[in-house]
Amino acid sequence: MSASAPSFVLPRPFLKWAGGKTRLIGQYQPYFPKKFKTYYEPFLGGGAVFFYLAQQHPSLQAVLTDINPELINAYCCVRDQVEELILLLFEHQSEHSKDNKEYYYSVRSRTYKTDLEKAARLIYLNRTCYNGLYRENSKGEFNVPIGRYKNPNICQPDLLRSVSSLLAPAQIEVRKFDRVLDFATSGEDFVYFDPPYYPISSTSDFTAYSRENFKQAEQIQLRDVFAELAERGVKVMLSNSNCDFIEKIYSDSEGFKRERIPKLIEISASRGINSNSCKRGKVKELLICSLSINT
Structure with a gap:
């Protein structure tokens, strides 16, 4: 092979992304559903979960969306x-x-x-x-x-080039997260939400990832979307901060029918971004799964 000849590289995120999930895939893997037809990722970011699932499921139908038009344009190009x-x-x-x-x-x-x-x-x-x-x-x-x-x-x-091949059959659009309700309707659908995390301190507030902030009201709206999808039997997974607010809204029967309250799993993650270097390192996050996730 000549030095200039292209070599095969496994697809993976082509963007660095704060809060990217590449290093957490091993902890998520036991909770991914075994069977589903269409995958939705409404907060696309670096797309680590998509890149993993698309290689595990060669016939995967994927709908990848984000509110950030610059990001979506990059994926389309x-x-x-x-x-x-x-x-x-x-x-x-x-x-x-x-x-x-x-x-x-x-x-x-x-x-x-x-x-x-x-x-x-x-x-x-x-x-x-x-x-x-x-x-x-x-x-x-x-x-x-x-x-x-x-x-x-x-x-x-x-x-x-390898990412381009993997993205070829994917539908990629600018779309707000709640639009997933227009498309995901049954147990054949799997939705993974990776929203801007709820801040657990004044130095961890990275919710302003675009011109539109993602505060308590948006977190509750997202919880309601999660609950509606779960009620339909859609397989749903969500990542967020391990804090009282997030734990409460996903454990509260006011948001879910009592028999539909999701599972909350602690995940150990590394925090590489903090204005205080002493607060970088291992932290606990939550992985929240609908009860239908493994059916």
Whole structure:
């Protein structure tokens, strides 16, 4: 094989994403349903659960959605125009190597017109910004500072090609999470929610992942969507903070019929982002599963 020949790389998240689930798949695996036809992920983010399930279920029908149009555009471009996207990313990589700080902030402040240019910008910023955070100000402008990377891997052509193949049959759209109620209706459907986590301290509030915050009212609305799906027999799984508020709303018979109250499972996770370095490390999260999850 020549040095320039493409090599096969297992599909995995092509974006760094705060709260990504790649390292937790092993703990989630026992709770994934064995049989289902259509998979829905309404808070797509890095998509780690999708990438795992799609490789375990080759005929998987997937509906991948998120409220963030920049994120969804990036996924669509990886799926539909991967070779053109790779060329743009190589250009970013070349320019970044000349003067990384000046180039980073020029790209961050620039407005791009085409979908491909916007997708390349998002991936470039994601690979070079601080901790792979996605954060917008009130004007919808990406405002994360540059990270401290000596040689960031901006363009990963083999990974992008393998991801493109896996995404090929997927339906990918900008959509609010509650729209899943229009589509998931039976035990043949599996929905995994990975919302912005409910903050457990003032330094862990990363709910403003877009211009729209995700506070208590939205968490309760999400609980109600979970309950409605569970009532229909849909297989539902949700990740969130291990805190009194989340535990209460998912253990409360006011939100669920008593016989439908879901299972709450403690998961051990690593926290890599906190303004206080002493608070980084192992934390407990909740994995919340409808009672139909293993039927």
